[in-house]
Amino acid sequence: MKKVLLVGGAGRMGRILARAFRSAGHAVAIHDPGRRLPGFPSVPLETAAAADAVVVSVSLEATPAVLAELFSLSPPGLVLDVASVKGPVLPLYAGAVRRGLSVASVHPMFGPGVRSLEGQNLIVCDAGDPSATRAATRLFAGHGLKVATMPIGAHDPWIARTLGLAHLLSLLAGSVLAREGVKVKSLDGLASTSFRNLCLLAAPILHQAPDLTLPIQALNPATPALFDLLASELASWRALVEGNDLAPFEKKLAEASAVLSPPVSAAKARGRSRRTR
Numbered sequence: 001m002k003k004v005l006l007v008g009g010a011g012r013m014g015r016i017l018a019r020a021f022r023s024a025g026h027a028v029a030i031h032d033p034g035r036r037l038p039g040f041p042s043v044p045l046e047t048a049a050a051a052d053a054v055v056v057s058v059s060l061e062a063t064p065a066v067l068a069e070l071f072s073l074s075p076p077g078l079v080l081d082v083a084s085v086k087g088p089v090l091p092l093y094a095g096a097v098r099r100g101l102s103v104a105s106v107h108p109m110f111g112p113g114v115r116s117l118e119g120q121n122l123i124v125c126d127a128g129d130p131s132a133t134r135a136a137t138r139l140f141a142g143h144g145l146k147v148a149t150m151p152i153g154a155h156d157p158w159i160a161r162t163l164g165l166a167h168l169l170s171l172l173a174g175s176v177l178a179r180e181g182v183k184v185k186s187l188d189g190l191a192s193t194s195f196r197n198l199c200l201l202a203a204p205i206l207h208q209a210p211d212l213t214l215p216i217q218a219l220n221p222a223t224p225a226l227f228d229l230l231a232s233e234l235a236s237w238r239a240l241v242e243g244n245d246l247a248p249f250e251k252k253l254a255e256a257s258a259v260l261s262p263p264v265s266a267a268k269a270r271g272r273s274r275r276t277r
Contacts, residue, residue: 120146
């Protein structure tokens with residue numbers, strides 16, 4: 001059993017983590033000024049001095065200030081955040097490592113609406129203290145999570161190219177449909193398989209709280225490069241479609257499809273297109 005202090009533990013993600021840590025047998029306390037989480041003790045931030053682990057689960061905008069305040073207390077236990085963007089906290093972690101504090105960073109790759117952590121993905125970021133990285137991984141053990149580890153400096157570019165890309169494509173799809181006056185009330189008899197899959201991707205993102213979606217784009221330093229890349233790729237595909245030349249189109253399509261699955265022959269690709277329109 002560990003003593004875990006959740007800073008911001010009465011928030012959407014904090015509630016999930018509080019219950020998960022308690023179910024793993026840890027003693028969980030909450031520091032969240034102005035809010036309480038029923039069933040969990042509310043404590044001052046200074047309790048961090050007696051905690052084995054301090055988990056910061058506040059908004060992206062508030063995370064740097066909260067971490068700075070925590071590090072000023074020089075807590076002896078593990079300190080980590082669960083923010084989905086790491087760029088703003090990189091200098092803080094570098095300074096904490098130089099001071100000998102035990103720090104790591106994680107990113108739960110799921111939203112606050114999940115009912116169970118079983119099968120969900122979790123990124124553990126090495127902030128320069130390998131032993132703390134291992135401790136953070138152990139803290140989340142026992143829930144059936146799929147855990148991957150990466151250097152904290154590699155986190156934001158990866159998130160921009162994956163999570164950020166999925167969000168942007170969903171936002172773009174929704175805004176195009178809205179501008180064209182397309183209202184999707186029922187897909188029965190009207191939608192292709194590919195459009196149904198697009199709706200399955202876009203709907204959860206379009207309906208989640210804007211204060212969750214916007215910071216993932218706005219605060220990630222790798223987002224501008226993603227916008228530039230999307231504009232470049234859109235122009236490239238437009239040129240290929242307007243040129244109506246199968247050979248270069250097929251070549252670029254093969255490069256794109258190879259990212260997600262093994263390349264297929266042209267004949268197989270044409271046969272597959274007839275089945276998945």
